[in-house]
Amino acid sequence: MSNGCISRGMKTNNIQYDRDLFRSSETYLKKRLLPSILSERIPVTVESTLGSPHYICFTKKYTEDNKPITYVDISAFSAKMYELMLNGQTDYSRLKRMSDLEQLVRGLEDYRSLQQRTCLTESSFITKEIAFYAWEQNILAVANWLNYSETIRNLPIQLKMDLLQTTWFIWTKLERMAMTAEMRVNRQCGKNQFVVSHENLIDYSNMKADMSWWSRYHFDELQ
Secondary structure, rough: OOOOHHOOOHHHHOOOOOOOHHOOOHHHHHHHHHHHHHHHHHOOHHHHHOOHHHHHHOOOOOOOOOOOOOOOOHHHHHHHHHHHHOOOOHHHHOOOOHHHHHHHHHHHHHHHOOOOOOOEEEEEEEEEHHHHHHHHHHHHHHHHHOOOHHHHHHHHHHHHHHHHHHHHHHHHHHHHHHHHHHHHHHOOOOOOOOEEOOOOOEEHHOEEEOOOOOOOOHHHHHH
């Protein structure tokens, strides 16, 4: 202990022990014990280990080895995405006096302003075309949002493309989850519904998907 501390009355004989409750330590200990508790309660089975239903593990066999592989031509979409990341599509002059964070917030607000709150179309059967269209719209939306930031606009194009590739999926999922939660609170969609776009939603209890283009199994087999 330094002389300055001693001169201000700080001595080893008047240290207050156990004055503060170290909740972080308690939380750490609880989380450390959680895996062992779960391992004792959840039996180790083939299904839990592989993450596949028993039907798939033991009954369903691959019988379509000659099934052609689906190839998707995204060259036209890639060119469109590259052009958007290179030049953008928004009037950025209104963002000049904002910080980068404020610019991105404005971009998110503009994106959400397009969201329909009523009369959304429920998609009960997801086809390959619907899935591709949703992915394209999500990627373009994130590309436009990134370009709201002046710092990002000034990055080299390859770095911007890498940034887009690593963020679009997570960004879209988080934004759609937030929008769904907001609309559920406002009773603009049901508790089993999920808002997948500005105009569409799905109901998990009343939805099927065409999986023939990417899986040998049917929707009901993997449900």
